[in-house]
Amino acid sequence: MKGIMIQGTASDVGKSLIATAICRAFANEGVRVVPFKSQNMSNNSYVTIDGKEIGRAQGIQAEAANTEATVEMNPILLKPRSDQDSEVVLLGEATKTLSGRDYRDSFYEKGLETITSSLEKLEEKYDLIVMEGAGSPVEVNLKAKELVNMKVAEMADVPVILVADIDRGGVFASIVGTLELLSDDERARVQGIVINKFRGDSSLFENGIQWLEEKTGIPVLGLLPYMDNHMIDAEDSLSLPLSSTNESINTIEIVVIKPPYISNFSDLEPFYYEQDVAIKWVKHPDEIKNPDAIILPGTKSTIRDLQYFKNAGFDKRVRQFVDEGGYVVGICGGYQMLGMRLIDPTGSDTGIRFTEEEGLGFIPAVTTFSKEKLTIRVEGKLHPYTGMDLTIDGYEIHLGETKQESDRHFLLLSDGREEGYYGNSGQMIGTYLHHLFHNDKWRNQWLNRLRRRKGLKEQGIVPIQELKEQKYDELAAHFLKHIDWEKLKEITLRWRKKNELD
Template sequence: MQTTGLAKTIMLQGTASDVGKSLLTAALCRIFTEDGWRTAPFKSQNMSLNSYVTWDGKEIGRAQGMQADACGILATTDMNPILLKPTGEMRSQVIVHGKPLRDYEARAYREEVLPLAEPIVREALERLRLQSDAVVLEGAGSPVEINLKDRDIVNMRMASWADAPVLLVADIDRGGVFASIVGTMELLEPEERERVAGFVINKFRGDVSLLRPGLEWLEARTGKPVLGVVPYLPGLELEDEDSLSLDRSSHQAVQPTSEDTLDIAVIRLARLSNFTDLDPLQGESDLRLRYVDSPGKLGHPDAVILPGSKNTTADLAILRENGMAAALERYAAVGGRVVGICGGYEMMGRLLLDPDRTESDIPELPGLGWFPFDVIFSADKRTIRVSGQGQLPGMHHEESIDGYEIHTGIINMPAGVLQPFAIREQQLDGESEMPLSPEGASQPDGRLWGTFIHGIMHNDEFRRAWLNQLRLDRGWPPAQTGNRFNERRQDAFARLAGHVRAHVDLQAIYAIMGLTAHTGIRNVE
């Protein structure tokens, strides 16, 4: 194990977005950790609506939180010092070290923030390297976006600052893999091409021997080795980064295995965020999870989920314009079950108020009216991890829950509204004890309920108790908890690492980094 100096580095860059950089970064993080190296992930700037709250209540990209979990370590903002969360066309909220700076138009961000970003990201990386043996860096998009290169902080300039050899990742599943690799190499500057240590071809399907002539041509053409051809790995169930992957995963849910199959509809909001809240439902064998973007597709499901939104007011306005809000009101009026999470919960109130235009240009909008609270948006964002108990009407007993909150909306809950959760903010020092406080809202029959708690469905016993209420509505017997989500997640990390071990040249990667491959594999919790 390395004991002095800065950690060794390696960086994964892609020929395009969504080629699998995040999962391959997670795989290397897990492999190096299994091999006994203190490993950490790093992405200087991430753009994603799917965020992760760190142990100290800060917000980073979901992928870096997942990669830290693969390493078996706590995530910190040093792993993703700059996060961009789109709020509209060409506009994003800029989050620096886990706290919102403000919203910027794309041009203003490029001209005002990027020139100041270099010391922020370099200092964050240096802190990680002082604490680690290996740091696996992830790039963003393509390193040859010519119009963006002069102020790049996330691809080749970051690799130079980190002294990181680069693995260029290409997705063969989308076609044109050789053109994408050669084209990328041609557009790199000579010193950038020199930094590329080799290629990884991802998401391969078929007989690799048929690909061999192309690989040999590619190596001869570029002078760089192909260090791995990684076959497509289905059913991995690890967090996806953005809605591009959501489009795929919504068609890849676990197929129900019994006739008594629940139908759960998720409203596909325009600015849907933290859709990983619903990942555990994808793994349940007695339900079908589908995403709905128009009233005609709603039908009469067993339950509807209103998920999180980066712009609650604007998304609710769209639901009113396209008729979905009216369809939901009709559905609820005849006894349908609706769950709201964060932004979806805010929509369930009486009125959305945004006097300072914090989220949108709409100062006031009626909510769905299912609860008698108003929501006021402010510039301050609440990001905190929570734990406690939850019990909806009809549940036999309280279930343990934990999760996190990310929201700017403030709710003043009127007296008499049933609040089904009792939560405690998680303390960092392990000494002080915060009192339990009520959270969420539920109608007396439990058919309509909402919560600010992201990750509520990650709590296995609570999730199953709620699903069994849906089964009871159908006259079906309760089912046992069949999806231990966190256990499945650890199995997925191990499966991913094993898969990549089998299909990339790890000895070459270790040599490129200047590390020694250990022979023993240790357990990672």
């Protein structure tokens, strides 16, 4: 199968965004294109239509490629649960939690086998593959058993485009240093360089491009300007959206309390499309001034993050906020924290059996963690108890089961389950439903309630999915404007033809 791989000189240089742009550009030309990342490390995940879990970046790239996401697009997903351990999700299903050393020692051969099988399945269905690496391809202490950069480019036999981030500084050293640390065969695979996140007058960098091409012998395919407000979901916490700068008395301020092991922060992305909404990410209770709502997002380590919140004093600040009539929403792990008690009999959340922790005490519910994870796409309606008649869809990814001593449910799902908590006319909401606020009508009603409470004018519905499609096209257009697209396509096709002749 023809293809190309995007590798970077470091993490967060823009590999995912560039791969997304390439997927959209090829799709717009009628090519059956597929994204692929052999191994992803992220707690921001995506649930496929068959209820499997992959990295969110590949789900987004599949959307940009106009195809349905499948587990073969990201066969290995590592979800960090502590500084040492990660849950291993293999072909969309959680298998075990391993330390970095155990993973390298026991999983390498299985990883190669899974990657090979996934590539073969994708080749049967698609014309072209857009692959994404991770971090840097020259982490010399990890190269012997790496499963995501040059080894995988070799397995798929595709050329590599090296991306560097000029915004962080040291772009010449990062490019030349990366190339110097590659083996001769690996370096021969690098067929182009892209410099990302440029600010200022591009003509002032022309001599820099000339120097790089003379020094490396590799063409610079483009100088991509820094792209603000691209609105494409981020992959991991290095790319966590910034707090909004839209702050005034005519703005709804939503505080998001950031846990150390935050997951699925893309739940908050729709608020960035609302012109009168400001998102403020906070790490300390003193940063919470006078918001209109507080959101507790998902986490991969609920009890540890709950302990972190209580040690920092967030429990007292949230209690004060609620007593003053403030609105609070807890999603997944945030929902679990809002309950009375959390019980981990098997150690599936903490790694320590029989761990128990007092919750924040806002919802009359107890969460018990189990070994089996639920990952499923769901749809339904707001529960009749809420007094609203709206359809809702999203997905669940969680280990815990939360049992309430209340009939104040938030959702009535199509499978008959009563889900979540809806208290005090919506002042307190807890739910396992990720992408709750991606439901336009619900988000609009919830925000308008906050607007009315603040004496602000109600706003109309912002159609997120339509805007996302528009953003994919804008991203591709931005990329094509500043890249030698014909050269990139030539590299992709020439490499395979050259190797077939050899």
